[in-house]
Amino acid sequence: MEEKYSMCWLQYNTLKDKESYKDYIKNIIYFEENDKINACIGELKRFIKEGFNKTPKLIKYELPQKVSGIIIGKIEQLKQLGLEIEKNNLKDEGFLIKEVDKNLIAVLANSYNGLVYGTFELIKLIRLGEKLNDINIIKNPKANLRIINHWDNFDGTIERGYAGKSIFYKDNKILLNSKRIVDYARLLSSIGINSIVLNNVNVKKREVEFLTEPYLKKFQKIANIFGKYGIKIFLSINFASPIYLGKLPTADPLDKDVCKWWEDKAKEIYDIIPNFGGFLVKADSEFNPGPYVYNRSHADGANMLAKALKHYGGLVIWRCFVYNCRQDWRDTKTDRAKAAYDNFKPFDGLFDDNVVLQIKLGPMDFQVREPVSPLFGALLKTNQIIEFQITQEYTGQQIHLCYLGQLWKEALDFDTYAQGEGSFVKRIVDGSLFNKTNCGLAGVSNIGDDFNWTGHDLAQANLYTFGKLSWNPDEKIEDIVDEWIKLTFGHNKKVIEGITYLLLNSHSIYEKYTTPLGLGWMINPGHHYGPSPEGYEFSMWGTYHRASTEAIGVDRTSKGTKYTSQYSKHWQEIYDDINKCPEKLLLFFHRVNWNHKLKNGKTLIQYMYDTHFEGVEEVKVLIEKWTELKDLVSNDVYDRVLDRLNKQYEHSKEWRDVINTYFYRKTGIKDEQKRHIYE
Ligand code: GCW
Numbered sequence: 001m002e003e004k005y006s007m008c009w010l011q012y013n014t015l016k017d018k019e020s021y022k023d024y025i026k027n028i029i030y031f032e033e034n035d036k037i038n039a040c041i042g043e044l045k046r047f048i049k050e051g052f053n054k055t056p057k058l059i060k061y062e063l064p065q066k067v068s069g070i071i072i073g074k075i076e077q078l079k080q081l082g083l084e085i086e087k088n089n090l091k092d093e094g095f096l097i098k099e100v101d102k103n104l105i106a107v108l109a110n111s112y113n114g115l116v117y118g119t120f121e122l123i124k125l126i127r128l129g130e131k132l133n134d135i136n137i138i139k140n141p142k143a144n145l146r147i148i149n150h151w152d153n154f155d156g157t158i159e160r161g162y163a164g165k166s167i168f169y170k171d172n173k174i175l176l177n178s179k180r181i182v183d184y185a186r187l188l189s190s191i192g193i194n195s196i197v198l199n200n201v202n203v204k205k206r207e208v209e210f211l212t213e214p215y216l217k218k219f220q221k222i223a224n225i226f227g228k229y230g231i232k233i234f235l236s237i238n239f240a241s242p243i244y245l246g247k248l249p250t251a252d253p254l255d256k257d258v259c260k261w262w263e264d265k266a267k268e269i270y271d272i273i274p275n276f277g278g279f280l281v282k283a284d285s286e287f288n289p290g291p292y293v294y295n296r297s298h299a300d301g302a303n304m305l306a307k308a309l310k311h312y313g314g315l316v317i318w319r320c321f322v323y324n325c326r327q328d329w330r331d332t333k334t335d336r337a338k339a340a341y342d343n344f345k346p347f348d349g350l351f352d353d354n355v356v357l358q359i360k361l362g363p364m365d366f367q368v369r370e371p372v373s374p375l376f377g378a379l380l381k382t383n384q385i386i387e388f389q390i391t392q393e394y395t396g397q398q399i400h401l402c403y404l405g406q407l408w409k410e411a412l413d414f415d416t417y418a419q420g421e422g423s424f425v426k427r428i429v430d431g432s433l434f435n436k437t438n439c440g441l442a443g444v445s446n447i448g449d450d451f452n453w454t455g456h457d458l459a460q461a462n463l464y465t466f467g468k469l470s471w472n473p474d475e476k477i478e479d480i481v482d483e484w485i486k487l488t489f490g491h492n493k494k495v496i497e498g499i500t501y502l503l504l505n506s507h508s509i510y511e512k513y514t515t516p517l518g519l520g521w522m523i524n525p526g527h528h529y530g531p532s533p534e535g536y537e538f539s540m541w542g543t544y545h546r547a548s549t550e551a552i553g554v555d556r557t558s559k560g561t562k563y564t565s566q567y568s569k570h571w572q573e574i575y576d577d578i579n580k581c582p583e584k585l586l587l588f589f590h591r592v593n594w595n596h597k598l599k600n601g602k603t604l605i606q607y608m609y610d611t612h613f614e615g616v617e618e619v620k621v622l623i624e625k626w627t628e629l630k631d632l633v634s635n636d637v638y639d640r641v642l643d644r645l646n647k648q649y650e651h652s653k654e655w656r657d658v659i660n661t662y663f664y665r666k667t668g669i670k671d672e673q674k675r676h677i678y679e
Pocket of ligand 1: 151159160201202282286321365366393
C-alpha cells in the first residue's frame with residue numbers, strides 16, 4: 001500500500017543481505033502477551049514481511065528443541081527455561097542480544113521497554129548486514145530521560161515548526177486514531193526516546209484546558225499508543241492554571257488552596273493516565289506566568305508541583321530559559337547571557353528529587369554557535385537536562401541544510417571542570433558526575449505532517465542524531481551519520497560518501513555565510529529567517545552586537561559584563577583572554593576591533609568578507625555533490641532536496657551581500673580580494 005508519508009529510517013524494504021538471516025526469521029518465540037511484547041512481535045513481523053516477504057511462525061510459552069528463530073523475553077523467563085544467561089550489568093531500559101543456540105537469537109531485558117529497544121536494534125543490525133553468529137551485545141542507555149518536546153498548538157500550528165502542521169492537533173481538536181502517530185512512536189522508539197511532551201511550552205488560554213477531563217481522556221489514548229513503544233507522555237502546563245481552571249484568586253505556590261488544587265489535579269490526571277510522565281513548565285519567561293508574580297522563587301514553584309506529582313512518580317521539568325525580555329538596549333550593564341545562571345544557581349540543592357531543570361545548550365537562544373551554558377558545571381546538586389533545538393529556528397528553517405550533530409556533540413563533550421578535569425556535560429546529563437537519577441537530554445521536535453516529516457529530507461538526520469546521542473552521548477557523529485544514511489538510503493558507496501559530505505560540512509557552511517565567530521542575532525526579528533544585521537539591535541530582547549565603525553561584539557569578560565565569571569576558573573581564564581578564547585566564539589566573549597588580527601593573520605573585517613564569500617561558494621559544492629547522486633536516490637527525494645539546496649544557494653547570497661555591505665558601510669574598509677561588495 002502506498003504510504004502517505006515516508007517511513008524515514010524505518011523503510012524495511014531494503015536489505016543488504018537476505019541469505020544470512022533466513023533461519024533466524026522463521027520463528028518468533030515469546031512468553032507472554034502485553035502491549036509492549038505485542039509491539040515487539042508486530043515490529044518483527046512487519047520487518048520480516050517487508051524485508052524478506054515471509055511470515056514468521058509465532059510460538060508461545062515453549063522452547064522446542066533445536067528451533068531456530070528470534071526469542072523475545074525477560075531474562076528471568078529465559079532462565080526458567082533452563083537457558084544459561086551469564087551475569088550482566090543490564091540497566092532497566094537496556095537490552096542484551098545474544099545467540100543462545102545455533103541460529104537462535106534472543107533479545108533479552110529486565111524491562112519491557114528494554115525489549116522494545118532491543119527489538120529495534122536487532123532489526124537494525126540485520127538491515128545493516130551485521131553477522132549474528134555468536135553475537136553477544138549489551139546496550140544500556142546512558143541517560144534516563146530522553147525526551148522530545150513538541151511546540152505544537154491546539155489549532156494545529158507549530159511554533160517554530162518548518163515541516164507542515166501538527167500531527168497531534170487540528171482546528172482545536174486532538175487528532176486520534178491516527179496511524180501516523182503510531183508510526184511516529186515507532187520512529188522515536190527505534191532511536192531510544194522514552195518521553196514526549198505533547199504541547200507547546202507557551203501554554204495559552206485554549207491549551208490550559210488540556211488539564212480537564214475531556215481532553216485528558218483523549219490524551220490517554222495517545223499515551224497508550226506511545227506507551228506501547230516505551231514512551232511516556234508529558235504535558236506543558238501554565239503556572240496560572242489554578243486561576244484559569246480552578247477559579248482561585250491566586251496561583252501563589254505557597255498558598256494552601258493552590259497546593260491542594262494541584263494535588264487534586266494530579267490525582268485526576270493519574271486516574272485517567274496512569275503512565276503519565278509529568279509536567280514541563282516555562283515559568284516567568286517570555287510573558288508566561290510563574291512564581292515571580294508572587295515574589296516566590298523558582299524552587300518554590302517547582303517543588304510545589306513536584307509534591308503534587310511525587311506520589312505517582314511524576315516529574316516536573318522546569319525550564320531555565322528565564323530572562324528579562326523587556327530590556328532596554330541603552331542599558332549596557334545587563335547581559336542576557338547571565339540570566340539563567342543568576343536565576344537558578346542560588347537554588348542549587350533546593351529542588352526536590354522529582355524536579356529536573358531543563359537548560360538550553362547555550363546562554364542565549366539556539367544561535368548558530370554559542371558557548372555551553374555556564375549552568376552546566378555550576379549546578380552540582382540538581383537534576384539537569386540539556387535542551388537542544390532540533391527544529392532549525394535560527395539555522396535555516398529546514399530550507400537550508402544544517403546538520404546539527406557536531407554542534408550538539410561539542411556541547412556534550414564540553415569539559416566544565418566542575419570537579420576538575422573530566423567533568424563533561426555528557427556526564428552531568430547522564431547523571432553520573434553528580435550521581436543524579438532524573439537527568440537527560442531534550443530536543444525540540446523538527447517534525448510536522450509533511451510527507452517527509454521534516455521539510456528537508458536530510459533534516460531527518462537531525463532527529464535521528466538527537467535520539468542516538470540521548471541514548472549514548474559518547475557515540476561518534478560519523479558513526480551515527482553513516483548508520484542513518486544506510487538505513488534511509490541503502491548501501492551504495494557513492495550515496496554514503498556524498499550525503500556524509502553534505503551533512504558533515506553543512507553547519508560550518510551555514511555559519512560562514514551567516515554569523516561566524518559566535519556573533520548571532522543578525523536574523524530577521526519575529527520569524528527568524530534571513531539576514532537583518534540590526535534587526536535585534538535596538539529592541540528589548542537583550543540581543544546586541546553593538547557594531548560600530550571601530551569594533552563589534554560584546555565584552556563579556558571580567559572587565560566587561562563579567563559573564564565569564566559564571567564559568568570555572570579554567571574557562572574563565574581562557575574566555576577572558578582574547579588570545580586564548582576559541583576563535584569560533586570570539587565575538588561572543590569579546591568586543592573586537594575590525595583590524596584585529598586573527599590566528600590565520602587576517603584582520604577581523606577581512607575574515608568576515610572571506611567567510612561570507614566562501615560560504616556561498618561552498619553551497620554550490622553541496623549542490624554539485626547532490627547532483628552526482630541523481631539516479632542513485634529516488635526521484636522524489638532527489639528533486640525535493642535539490643529544490644531546497646537551490647533555495648539555500650539564493651538565500652545564502654542574500655546573507656552574504658547584506659552582511660558584507662553592512663560591515664563595509666560601517667568600516668569603509670575594502671575587500672582585499674576586490675570581490676563585489678555592494679556600496
Ligand atoms: O527561541 C525562542 C523562540 C520561542 C520559544 C522560546 C522558548 C516556545 O523564539 O518561539 O517559545 O525560545 O524556548 O521558550
